[in-house]
Amino acid sequence: MKRNTHDLLSTPWTPFVWCEKDPRDPESEIYRNSRYQVHLRRLKASDGGPDLIYLSYRDKMRIKNELIGPECEGVELLPARSREVDTSNHFHAWIIDDSTFRFPFGFTQRLVTEAALYGARQEP
Structure with a gap:
C-alpha cells in the first residue's frame, strides 16, 4: 500500500484494525488505520505499581x-x-x-x- 505522505493529513481517518503478529515481536499487537501503524505491548508491573501499555508510533x-x-x-x-x-x-x-x-x-x-x-x- 503506497501512499503519498504529503496527503496523509487529508486522508480521512479510519478505525484501527488488528494486523497479523510480527514473528520478531510476538508479544506486541499491531494495528493499522489510514494514517498510522501502531505497535501495542502490555507490560506487567514488577514493583506492585500499575501495569503499563507501551505504544510505538x-x-x-x-x-x-x-x-x-x-x-x-x-x-x-x-x-x-x-x-x-x-x-x-x-x-x-x-x-x-x-x-x-x-x-x-x-x-x-x-x-x-x-x-x-x-x-x-x-x-x-
Whole structure:
C-alpha cells in the first residue's frame, strides 16, 4: 500500500484494525488505520505499581528533535477524559530542558535502521 505522505493529513481517518503478529515481536499487537501503524505491548508491573501499555508510533519525534533538540527527553501525557484539554486537536508534551537527563523507563540503547522490514520502511 503506497501512499503519498504529503496527503496523509487529508486522508480521512479510519478505525484501527488488528494486523497479523510480527514473528520478531510476538508479544506486541499491531494495528493499522489510514494514517498510522501502531505497535501495542502490555507490560506487567514488577514493583506492585500499575501495569503499563507501551505504544510505538512515528512523527512526534521529529517535531521534538527540530524544536528542542535530539538529546532531550520528554513525555506526552494522554490524560483521562476528566483532565483532557483539547481546544484545537492539539497534543501536549513535557520535555526536560537538560540534554543529559534520562527517564528511568524506556529504551537504553539506540536501534535505528533504514532497511525495509515486513513492508514498513524508515523515512530518510
